[in-house]
Amino acid sequence: MVDKKRPVNLDLGTIRLPITSYVSILHRISGVITFFGLAVMLWLLDLSLDSEQSFNMLKDLVAHPAVTFFVWGSLIALAYHTVAGIRHLVMDFGLGEESFNSGRNSAWIAVALSLLVILVITSWVLSW
Amino acid sequence: MVGIVSSFSRSGVTNWLIQRISAVVMTAYILFVTAYLLANPGISYAQWAELNSLLSMRLFSLLTMASIASHAWIGIWCVLTDYVTVRLLGPKADMIRKVLQVGMVAVILVYLVWAIDILWGI
Numbered sequence: 695m696v697d698k699k700r701p702v703n704l705d706l707g708t709i710r711l712p713i714t715s716y717v718s719i720l721h722r723i724s725g726v727i728t729f730f731g732l733a734v735m736l737w738l739l740d741l742s743l744d745s746e747q748s749f750n751m752l753k754d755l756v757a758h759p760a761v762t763f764f765v766w767g768s769l770i771a772l773a774y775h776t777v778a779g780i781r782h783l784v785m786d787f788g789l790g791e792e793s794f795n796s797g798r799n800s801a802w803i804a805v806a807l808s809l810l811v812i813l814v815i816t817s818w819v820l821s822w
Numbered sequence: 823m824v825g826i827v828s829s830f831s832r833s834g835v836t837n838w839l840i841q842r843i844s845a846v847v848m849t850a851y852i853l854f855v856t857a858y859l860l861a862n863p864g865i866s867y868a869q870w871a872e873l874n875s876l877l878s879m880r881l882f883s884l885l886t887m888a889s890i891a892s893h894a895w896i897g898i899w900c901v902l903t904d905y906v907t908v909r910l911l912g913p914k915a916d917m918i919r920k921v922l923q924v925g926m927v928a929v930i931l932v933y934l935v936w937a938i939d940i941l942w943g944i
Contacts, residue, residue, distance in 0.1 A: 722901055729894050732933060740940045742867075743874055749867040776852060779845050786842065 714794075717778055717801040724775040731768025738765070757822045766819045770812045777808040828923050830895045837896045844889035851886040871944055880941050887937040891930045898926045 741748040741755070755761055781804045785797075831837050862869065873879055906919040 722897075725894075725897050726901060729898065729929075732890065736933060736936050736940065740936070743871060743940055743944050746867040749870065772852075776849060780849065783842060783845065 714797050714801045717804055721778040724771040727771035728775050734764050734768045769815050773811045774808045778804050829899050840892050841896050844893040847889040848886055875944050883941050891934055
């Protein structure tokens with residue numbers, strides 16, 4: 695049974711979180727968004743391979759504002775999740791996890807890198 | 823109670839490893855498709871369909887889809903067992919979480935079947 699008196703030491707709502715916490719929770723949020731964004735990706739893949747007609751339709755389709763928004767949202771969520779995930783893989787190999795400082799630094803690097811990729815994706819999407 | 827019955831491999835260490843291996847496969851797929859599209863601007867339907875008809879490409883896509891399936895199962899299980907809990911949501915949390923887990927597995931299965939249908943329907 696669940697012990698209701700079990701103490702909860704970290705009440706996340708009352709403490710100031712470090713950058714590593716934001717990078718972590720965004721990794722989870724972007725992962726969940728990517729999971730649903732896969733429906734958009736599979737839909738586009740389906741249209742791109744179904745027939746020449748549906749392939750040629752894609753260009754006009756993704757130019758529709760609602761479609762553009764969902765494709766953009768799926769792509770930037772995937773981009774962030776991938777960059778933050780690579781940070782985890784790098785840390786798994788023992789690089790940059792020896793101290794809180796290195797963790798904080800790699801978190802900032804992940805933020806900067808993902809912002810760069812998101813900027814590239816956004817300018818590409820806006821060109822549709 | 824949060825149990826491990828609904829976790830992907832029932833072993834935390836195995837889940838951890840599957841999560842990493844699937845991540846590497848998916849990253850490789852993203853990099854390959856991005857590089858291919860960048861190298862072939864204004865690609866025609868014929869060329870795109872030819873690439874995706876290759877057995878090697880179909881298997882790469884299918885391997886990526888299988889990676890997505892296991893990766894999402896493990897990741898969403900972690901998120902659900904962390905936040906949809908009795909402590910945070912009250913006594914109904916266990917039931918809500920089980921419903922959400924079944925829904926998650928159903929979506930994954932739909933994705934898998936859909937992907938196979940796309941790849942082998944070219």
